[in-house]
Amino acid sequence: MKEIRILSATGILGSGFKEETMKRAMGLKPDFIGADSGSTDPGPHYLGSGDTLFSDSAYKRDLRLMLLAGRAAKIPVIVGSACTSGSDPQLARLVGIARDIAREEKLSFKLAAIHSEQDKGYLKRKLREGKISPLANAPHFDEDVIDRSTHIVGMAGIEPFVEALENGADVVIAGRSSDTSIFSAMPTMRGINPATVWHAAKILECGAACVVQRKYPDCNFAIVRDDHFIVEPPNPDYRCDPDSVASHNLYENATPYELIEPSGVLNTYAAKYEAISDRAVKVSGSTFKPAVRYTIKIEGAELAGYQAIIVGSVRDPVILHQLDSWLAGLMQAARDRIAAVFDAGIESQYKLDVRIFGKNATMGPLEPETTIGHEVGLLFQATAETQALAIALMKSVSHIAVHYPVPEWTGLITSIAFPYSPAEIPRGPSYRFNMNHVVEPASPLEMFRIEYEKVGG
């Protein structure tokens, strides 16, 4: 029977897995090792700045074990969405780490680096040709948005992975790519039913996330055949059951029934989940409908401003019983002081906000429950065009805030507890996701340049 065995190292590279689990999984003779390295979950900072979610040491630890295992077994190692957002600097960073590992471990391999960063001229041309269209709840998009973006990436499907593997790559490190394409490329090359392949990929891409109780990140393993796949966690402390595997389709997805990929849509409506042991689940019955129009999702981020924050808390019951009016007065006094200190027109050059922890810091104005306890935390936030201006503004705010009066107390009060000196903390640049759109490329490879390199040896 035609089958492929897939080892998913972890849900996100850098979060870790147990070395002994990988050893055990290698005994199950996988055909390749895959791992996703990206996410938009941690917000726009990573795409905007090129910074990474995990440390180089964390990436190196995970990638080292994957490369050692992959080279020993002579099977491909495939990593997607390098270093969080899969932009060019992040791809270069992970490729550099792979080179360091190769040198230290005396490994040699053919490396393919798939570039997902997009050329702004190309995107403007596509926009003019009417080949860019919005997805759900997308913000306004035009050439200015493209120009303002610090990085724009395209989310690759399986095609660039297939191209790299067909060209003999032993290790593929990709920029931004769909989580599932990392795990679908090789099975598709082997000619396995795409419905089974994409469903298995969706279950595997989060590593051990589909087990009954995931206590720590770890590997996962599946055997994929034409009409079904079997998922069984290689860690003996973990188990999957039909509910845990079916539930995973819900995760971070707008619908559990559909998974939209560049080349088509996986539909799990008729999927069956059966226990074949107390740890393994057999999944069958999904369908895959090839796309009429091949599209690539693009992600971009732009600078929203530089921020400075002040953290403080209030414990005085007299202030707390009039918190809203006290804080409204304080914010107005802070704005008045800023207007007095800075040049005319300063009002339009900054944004000042406060969040109240212990009241509605999590849900903001949507919070239905607004009673407060014996203390609240306050987070003041200024956003301005430069870091220097954001800090300068906050130096006025902190002095107003720390002595803002209430009618009941006479004499000068100190109304906020500041845990730090100085109270004003630079938070650096703040970015904004600025597109939720798809591009229709002329071919699946058009937006993804692949570089090959002989590493080590």
Added chain:
Amino acid sequence: MKLWQMTKLIRSKNAGPFELTFDVIFKDREGYEKVRDAKLISADWFAKTYRLAPEVVSIINYDAANAIKITIPRPTISGDIDDTDVYGGQQHGPLVNIEVA
């Protein structure tokens, strides 16, 4: 009984930076069917609680996992200046204590 007492998990999470999704995963088929058929989790409830038009609330019953999934436009883009919850992971609070007769 509160809704959470019938469930294995109630959670919220980004479905990308522009949408927010909620999962209510029940302990058993009976509880799931009871809440599903009584339409306790409705577009109107979400519209009122999250201050939206009911038309933009998507509710999907997922029999395979005894779960109800609700997806709404994100109140702000993840990580933007006004956002309070980058991962969208703590927006499900009001659902937890829904009263189930």
